Amino acid sequence: MAELCRVSPEILVPATNETLELALGSRIELNCTVHWAAAERCEPTPAWTKDGQWLGSESSQDTTWVAQNASEWLLTSILQLNLTHDADFGVFACWVSNATATFTLRRVEAAGHVLAVLAALLVLVLLVLLAGLYVRCRLSMLLWYRNRYGELEMNDGKLYDAYVSHATAPDDRKFVHFIVKPQLENRYGYKLFLDEQTILPNSEPSADLIMNVSRCRRLIVVLSVAYLEQDWCTSGFREGLWRLLELSKKPIFIVFESQYREIAHPAISLLKQHRNAVTLLVWRAGSMTPSSDFWKELCLALPRKVSFQGTMADPQTQLQEDKDPMLILHSSYLDSGGDLHPDGDLGLRGYAFRSPRPPRIGGLGAPLAPAAGTTEDTQLRDSQRPELDVSDLGSRNYGARRDFYCLVTEDI
Structure with missing residues (x-):
């Protein structure tokens, strides 16, 4: 052991006692560096201990050199360790004269990749x-x-939710009258205007078309092979499409999957190019079910429907139930007793200007007309009523009724 210095060397590295967490199998070098004044006539020798036990002098690599200003000496002692066993971990201390530096090595589990x-x-x-x-x-x-x-589309002056244009072919007519119309009207409450005439004769909209489309919020076109055989589809479908875009907001085109793959008409490719301006729906084999994607996409393309309490869709649709009047055996649906919607335009229909009650048009269960003997009692009760009660006409809901009719006669 060399002579001890009068002034203890100062440890530069590590600055404080260090605690290192290492995994098993790691390799590490512990660095202990000290310096002392060059005026000291001493040469300190470093020594290492593990858990208080001295290690051999050959366990570390020591290097001594003079600083650049030649006023102090520097000593570096490096201890190399291979942590292959649990016994390799512990507390290591570096002793240089009276100075001591401590390294505490702890084992940690290596981060596995299984959890990641x-x-x-x-x-x-x-x-x-x-x-x-x-x-x-x-x-x-x-x-x-x-x-x-x-967004609600109400009070816009429209009478129908959609204008449905289809060809006169039997398949197209059955598809519209027996599938589209019952589903949209009876299930979802929409009101449709059906038309099987050519909507664009000579690629120009007629006056009837402009009037009818202006009364509808959307335009639905059943684009079948029979429909594409019309003159305006074969000669100028592109120009006709621009006319339809001017008349209706984002028209809806329905094509059949069985014909969709075989149609070589340029109209299909034109509609695919302008998907942002139109809605192209494909009727598939599984579209018959009410919960299919076809009906959901069609309802998304149609305006939002508002349901009124007490009624289901349009009163006329609820009354007729989408049946052919010529096939109805009983005429009870023609019964005119009372309004279908009590908040409608007329309220409860009673005697107006002391006119007699109109006869009931009903089946066998309809009550008979009052006898002549009760006429005087009726007139006596009528004499005590005002002729016409118009006090609550301002509070009536005229927007909820759709069964208005207008009689137009020619001027004589």
């Missing part, structure tokens, strides 16, 4: 489930949001 891989797989599965749920329920969520927070 499991977490990544869990996130991937969750993303796949969310993507599948979005694809499956996207239309339902959009429809729910539209029905709850969508």
